[in-house]
Amino acid sequence: MDARDLVRSVKAVGTAQGLRSVRSAWRRQRADAAGLPRRGAERARVPGLAQSAEPQPGGGVVRFARSSLRVRVTAGGAVFCGWDDAEPEPSYALAGGCPDADVRAALEPDKDGGWRVVSERVTVVVSRHGMVEIRTPGGVVLRRDLPPRWWDPVSGAEGTGARWVQRFEVAADARFFGLGGRSSGPRLRDGSYRLWNTDPGGAFEPGDDPLYITMPVQMVVADAGTHLVFHDNPWDGRVRLREGEEGAGSGHDRPGSCELRFDGGPLRSWTVVGSPARALHGWAALTGAPAIPPSWALGHHHARWGFGSAEEVRRVVAGYRERGLPLSAVHLDIDHYRGHRIFTVDTERFPDLPGLARELRADGVRLVSIVDPAVKAESGNPVYDSGSAADVFVRDARGAEVRGEVWPGESVFPDFTDPRARKWWGDLYTERSAQGFSGFWHDMNEPVSFAAFGDPTLPRSARHALEGRGGDHREAHNVYGLEMARAGYDGLCELRPEERPFLFSRSGWAGMQRYGGSWSGDVCTGWPGLRASLALVLGLGLSGVPYSGPDVGGFSGSPSPELYVRWFQLGAWLPLFRTHSAISAGRREPWEFGPRALDHAREALRERERLRPYFVTLSHLAHRTGAPYARPVWWSSPGDRALRDCEDEFLLGNALLVAPVLERGATRRAVRLPRGRWYDTASGEAYDGPGQVLLDAPLSRIPVLARAGSVLPVMGEDGRVELEVWPPAPGRSGGGLVVVDAGDGWEHPPVERFVSRWEDDRVVVERAGGGEVGYPVRVRGRVG
DSSP: OOHHHHHHHHHHHOHHHHHHHHHHHHHHHHHHHHHSOOOOOEEEEOOOSEEEEEEETTEEEEEESSOEEEEEEBTTSOEEEEETTOOSOSOSSOSSSSOOBOTTOEEEEOGGGOEEEEOSSOEEEEOTTSOEEEEOTTOOEEEEEOOOEEEEEOTTOTTSOOEEEEEEEEOTTOEEEEEESOSSOSEEOSEEEEESOOOOSSOBOTTOOOOSOEEEEEEEEETTEEEEEEEOOOSOEEEEEEOOBOOTTSSOOBOEEEEEEESSSOOEEEEEESSHHHHHHHHHHHHOOOOOOOGGGGSEEEEETTOOOHHHHHHHHHHHHHTTOOOOEEEEOGGGSBTTBTTOOOTTTOTTHHHHHHHHHHTTOEEEEEEOSOEEOOTTOHHHHHHHHHTOBOBOTTSOBOOEEETTEEEEOBOTTSHHHHHHHHHHHHHHHHTTOOEEEEOSTTTOOOOSSSOSSOOTTOEEOGGGTOEEHHHHGGGHHHHHHHHHHHHHHHHSTTSOOOEEESSOOTTGGGTOEEEOOSBOSSHHHHHHHHHHHHHHHHTTOOOEEOEETOSSSOOOHHHHHHHHHHHTTSSSEEEOOOTTSOOOOGGGGOHHHHHHHHHHHHHHHHTHHHHHHHHHHHHHHOOOSEEOTTTTOTTOHHHHTOOSOEEETTTEEEOOOOSTTOSEEEEEEEEEEEEETTTOOEEEEEEEEEEEOOTTOOOEEEETTBEEEEEOTTSSEEEEEOOOOTTOOEEEEEOOOOOSSSOOOOOEEEEEEEETTEEEEEETTSSOOOSOEEEOSOOO
16 A cells, blocks of 8 residues: 555545555455465466267267366357356346257258257357357358367365456457447457456546446347347456457458456356347346336436535425426435435434425435445444344455445445345344335445455455355355345335335346346546446446436536536436535535526426326337347448447437537537438437438437437327327337326336338328327427
């Protein structure tokens, strides 16, 4: 540790806590020195030559001289590949276990001593040296996995596990997306990306890596087709990407490549082939349907670290009401706790929290509580005493409770990989429910333990249950936030079985969508932070987490009125629409930025409320199909290379194209259009794609275009749902889907389908399958 590390630590968390973080870092370092097996001599290994094969349902096992490869194609078309006898389970990612095998897919000999598995949707070819190709049914190679390499510990280095590296190649024109929440993107350029959930220790900017949610999930998009690949391994790893280069017709293309390195754990992967929609549908089938947020959670949320009292909350809510600004929820940060102790209330500042919650709810505003995993380690703290008695906290290699430094001081950490700890934790939400909270945001669950130097988390030697298998923090770290979300979600389902839980989490892993969503974390206040906000939402959506959003205005500082308005306008079109800031940052109420900014924010809020039925529909469709609300513009046209490189606009569902303003002073912006006709929703003018148009973007609004033929549900002036229709192109038809939420329970309302078409010189809307339309219809856009 040098002086700069100490200064940075003290500046981040205060003098006393900063000095304690030095002690915590030294303690973690000593624990790992004593508790981790030393990595000694290692022996490199490759599969060698294929020697035999054993057919099994959906594929089989190919045995090589020094390894084996299990290939299984599921009934849904997903491909599992597991080396060294790796099976699909146990897995924290899979929901409901391994899916059934495709009984029609069979392992059969291939040329040159290799093997292949042929199925309806995908072909897998295994060479005699261990190279694996994923091909389309027509034989086009989508990905070529080169033979992996392991570094096995030799005598005297037991317990360290085998490190491994695998490299795969893709087409020269392919583009990479995903890997969880990345601040640069959504397209992932050449470079190295770490797979280790990390609190960056302050506000982050584009290019900072890693962040809070890292997943070994990639969507690869090329002319030949799209596929999603997931390496089911939660250990610390690194992904190195290199985009390919085309040889300008010379035939000497350089393929794109991806190299994965993991410090341990199984070498196993899942691949889903098809369109982007099919790939994410298959991903949701493997890892679980995204949770549907309660309908109120699709409105505007206001949060701040630093609400001083219940009276300040009342003043803020009254400010929204008096100015005619819709508000759905207020979030309370760690300062509403007593001494930052979780599951407590500072009764001096919040003397009647249940009464405040009832009062706000009568005005249509819900209270949401932050929940951190760290428990203050002090006798007399009921949460600590009950957890210690139940033996649910993480322990070190000697059996002592692992201690770390977090907001309440010296703290311990529940072991969420232990079913007993999850049940104990879920029961604690009874206290939050009694206080009147309707939803929860999980923070600091990477997990974080303040450290003046080194990794700000638990010792890697810390012991975890891992569902009874046993292991250490090297394997448990990345799934910690996922399993905390699972514990909270399951507890809330038991506590309030008639309501869908509302929960979103700063950290998580593959499958976290089963329990809720996420948000950007501590994004920096500035134009780069605004751009990073969009990258994070799109990247998480392509990793299977459709419900997310940024801290509007940024977390760390005071935005200018222009920046605040542009951020607010972006947030209004994203799934989670929440203002938030640090205790030391400027306020985030719209009226704090002057009358012009207030007017523009009011219009964005009104448009969000008008489109609430559309967001409800998207939430139910995400649950049924895995499709994100916010999608890259190439979603329906992955073969359009110009769209694949477009990162500053997005599709909201299938009907709308949103082009936020991400640069200071811009009042016009270029908008790239996918194929088809698009209407500027402000002017009604029609534009035909593919191509690019230059549209006005005054500070009062951002360009939003509607796809020709779209039928989307909106809220009418009378408070009833109506259908907004944008005319199809001449000679064409269109349509849309509507799901009307029946409430915040578990009902699954039907998906209503509507068709738009021309009849003589007018646009008509019909219910698919016949019957009355049942909603008022309003046609928009200029015709002719």
